[in-house]
Amino acid sequence: MPALTTNAVGSYPKPDYLAQARTQFSQGKIDRAELDKLERRATEYWIRSQERIGLDVLVHGEMERGDMVAYFAGEPGGNPIGGTKLGGLVRSYGNRYYHKPIIVDKLTWPGPMTVEMWRYAQGLTDRPVKGMLTGAYTMVEWSFDEHYQSRRDAVLDMARVIRREVEELVKAGARYIQIDEPAIHTRPAEDFDLAVEAMHVTVDGIDAEFHTHICYGEVEKIYPGMLRLPVKQIHLAFNNTDWAYFKLLEENPFDSGKDLGVGVTDVHTRLIEPPDEVKDGIKRALKLLPPERLWIYPDCGLKTRTPDEAEAKLQVMVDAVRDIKRDLELE
Amino acid sequence: MQTTVTGNYPKIPNRPRPARLRQAINRRDRGEITSEELGRIEDEVTIEVIAEQIDAGLDIISDGQVRWDDDQTYIVRALGGVEIGGLQRYLDTNTYYRQPEITGAVSWREPILVRDYKFAAENSSKPVKAIITGPYTLAALSLDKHHGSLDKLAMALAEELRNEVEALAAAGAPIIQVNDPVIVFHKDDIDLFCKALSRMVEGIQAETALYTWFGSVDGILSRLLDLPIDTLGLDFVWGRDNWEAIRSARFDKKLGAGIVDARNTRIESLEYIEESIRRISEFVPPDRLYVNPSCGLEYLPRETAFEKLKQMVEGVRRAEPVAA
Numbered sequence: 001m002p003a004l005t006t007n008a009v010g011s012y013p014k015p016d017y018l019a020q021a022r023t024q025f026s027q028g029k030i031d032r033a034e035l036d037k038l039e040r041r042a043t044e045y046w047i048r049s050q051e052r053i054g055l056d057v058l059v060h061g062e063m064e065r066g067d068m069v070a071y072f073a074g075e076p077g078g079n080p081i082g083g084t085k086l087g088g089l090v091r092s093y094g095n096r097y098y099h100k101p102i103i104v105d106k107l108t109w110p111g112p113m114t115v116e117m118w119r120y121a122q123g124l125t126d127r128p129v130k131g132m133l134t135g136a137y138t139m140v141e142w143s144f145d146e147h148y149q150s151r152r153d154a155v156l157d158m159a160r161v162i163r164r165e166v167e168e169l170v171k172a173g174a175r176y177i178q179i180d181e182p183a184i185h186t187r188p189a190e191d192f193d194l195a196v197e198a199m200h201v202t203v204d205g206i207d208a209e210f211h212t213h214i215c216y217g218e219v220e221k222i223y224p225g226m227l228r229l230p231v232k233q234i235h236l237a238f239n240n241t242d243w244a245y246f247k248l249l250e251e252n253p254f255d256s257g258k259d260l261g262v263g264v265t266d267v268h269t270r271l272i273e274p275p276d277e278v279k280d281g282i283k284r285a286l287k288l289l290p291p292e293r294l295w296i297y298p299d300c301g302l303k304t305r306t307p308d309e310a311e312a313k314l315q316v317m318v319d320a321v322r323d324i325k326r327d328l329e330l331e
Numbered sequence: 332m333q334t335t336v337t338g339n340y341p342k343i344p345n346r347p348r349p350a351r352l353r354q355a356i357n358r359r360d361r362g363e364i365t366s367e368e369l370g371r372i373e374d375e376v377t378i379e380v381i382a383e384q385i386d387a388g389l390d391i392i393s394d395g396q397v398r399w400d401d402d403q404t405y406i407v408r409a410l411g412g413v414e415i416g417g418l419q420r421y422l423d424t425n426t427y428y429r430q431p432e433i434t435g436a437v438s439w440r441e442p443i444l445v446r447d448y449k450f451a452a453e454n455s456s457k458p459v460k461a462i463i464t465g466p467y468t469l470a471a472l473s474l475d476k477h478h479g480s481l482d483k484l485a486m487a488l489a490e491e492l493r494n495e496v497e498a499l500a501a502a503g504a505p506i507i508q509v510n511d512p513v514i515v516f517h518k519d520d521i522d523l524f525c526k527a528l529s530r531m532v533e534g535i536q537a538e539t540a541l542y543t544w545f546g547s548v549d550g551i552l553s554r555l556l557d558l559p560i561d562t563l564g565l566d567f568v569w570g571r572d573n574w575e576a577i578r579s580a581r582f583d584k585k586l587g588a589g590i591v592d593a594r595n596t597r598i599e600s601l602e603y604i605e606e607s608i609r610r611i612s613e614f615v616p617p618d619r620l621y622v623n624p625s626c627g628l629e630y631l632p633r634e635t636a637f638e639k640l641k642q643m644v645e646g647v648r649r650a651e652p653v654a655a
Contacts, residue, residue, distance in 0.1 A: 087596060087632055087635075088345040088633065088635065089343060089633075090341075090632060091342065091629055092425070092426055092427060093400070093418060093427035093428065093429075094429075095360075097353065141425070142425050144595050145595060146597040183425065186423050187423055216420070
């Protein structure tokens with residue numbers, strides 16, 4: 001990959017027709033084939049959009065997923081992991097509720113869950129499309145568990161399930177696989193070793209390049225410990241935290257030979273970042289690591305933005321990288 | 332031995348029952364109904380969750396904290412000197428609260444919970460306890476731009492919220508419970524914690540309780556037992572070390588025993604509940620024992636919360652001859 005490889009993180013906003021179709025599908029008003037057609041139409045839109053904007057590595061956009069955990073645990077339209085089901089509504093904050101999954105039995109791989117959509121997306125483009133999965137620790141942490149005697153048993157069984165999916169994606173031809181672990185810093189003192197062990201179970205010995213995305217939270221509590229994660233790249237949300245993570249990296253070098261994914265645009269604000277803000281972030285990263293070890297991203301998935309906002313944010317990012325590469329004569 | 336809740340009750344039921352409060356808040360946000368109309372729905376839902384708690388067999392109930400967005404903002408937004416900021420993760424959960432931003436001297440202006448308490452008491456055949464969040468937790472989860480230190484902010488909150496506790500006592504609340512869980516994550520602050528809590532509740536003419544959750548009070552239990560409170564609530568599910576801690580303490584207060592997991596849908600067996608009560612009874616006699624969930628019930632779907640309470644009550648009934 002080129003120096004300062006550009007990417008999106010995972011999810012894109014769903015177009016209105018797809019949001020409506022998903023509601024109709026869950027009410028039994030349209031069938032899977034009809035929903036599938038619309039998911040593919042929206043996926044193609046985002047593949048073309050990413051090519052147009054000029055990203056180097058693409059994501060398929062997760063048009064078929066509502067929530068990154070629930071999709072694998074009984075969300076309408078998904079192929080749920082054996083032993084999971086969707087529970088009742090639980091409040092997240094304010095007036096926001098979600099169906100929290102429940103582990104009710106031993107976890108088993110139900111056959112491919114993400115391969116078909118990945119294959120479709122990759123078939124649309126010559127640029128690499130990442131395989132996108134949610135990590136075992138986050139899957140379990142964000143579910144109820146009525147089956148296992150310990151969190152450890154549940155997380156390691158979940159890791160075995162995710163590993164099977166990884167194997168299928170690799171078999172289908174995926175070269176880059178991102179395993180999201182936004183919950184990994186929930187109980188660092190108690191659980192971080194377990195999260196690392198689960199990642200080993202998920203990826204060890206499999207021939208692909210693994211990335212992980214770690215989201216908002218107390219990242220300082222798992223740094224530099226996170227360098228033990230057996231992945232080639234770790235991606236963090238730098239912009240949203242006012243670039244505070246750079247301080248962590250200055251104190252303890254990111255020296256494990258891993259690549260660093262730098263989130264340079266905040267996905268939780270409508271505001272489109274001024275180009276200089278994004279460039280400054282990238283330049284600060286360049287003081288810490290050489291360009292070939294830096295990948296440039298938004299902070300997180302863009303699904304909560306409008307399509308226009310998502311594209312504008314990515315365009316600022318891609319333009320900033322192009323300018324910096326020209327200035328540094330990296331091309 | 333009496334059964335009770337620890338905090339909130341889930342606000343909306345699942346299908347086929349309608350999510351009335353959720354819809355009403357959406358309609359208020361779109362300007363289709365007024366805040367007064369929303370207030371009436373909140374009252375109706377409060378009556379509903381009171382009935383469910385009584386139906387589950389509880390001896391002492393709460394108003395369900397139906398009107399509360401989270402444990403912090405419902406209290407502090409009514410104080411002077413506070414603005415409400417962005418979303419923050421609540422401790423080690425996957426739920427979020429809006430962070431209070433302290434921009435001036437915090438000041439109590441008028442009763443915050445008295446009307447809610449009176450409304451609940453009028454609509455309940457069982458005693459209602461009033462629940463308020465504690466000064467240490469409020470201070471620790473806020474962004475202070477004015478008072479200058481955690482100490483000063485916590486003491487100012489204690490001073491101001493004492494007015495609220497007095498108002499609740501004057502309104503006739505038989506039990507006033509202070510939920511102040513964050514201390515279990517920052518035990519180094521125990522001096523400040525005790526000073527602030529004492530300031531808020533000492534000498535109040537009502538039964539007072541302090542509840543903690545998500546961790547153990549191992550190492551600070553003796554300090555908590557010295558506080559001027561009647562009841563100490565402990566989480567025996569997410570704070571496993573509390574089992575050991577009570578063994579070595581002279582537990583001369585009432586204990587609020589959180590033995591039912593309010594963060595997982597698995598329904599505890601009656602044997603587990605019975606055995607837990609038997610173990611606790613070795614250190615705290617049944618006439619000083621409340622049995623309750625490990626924390627507020629909003630981490631569970633409404634129907635599961637109800638099932639858990641019913642099972643807890645049944646377990647307590649079975650344990651009564653054992654414990655006595």
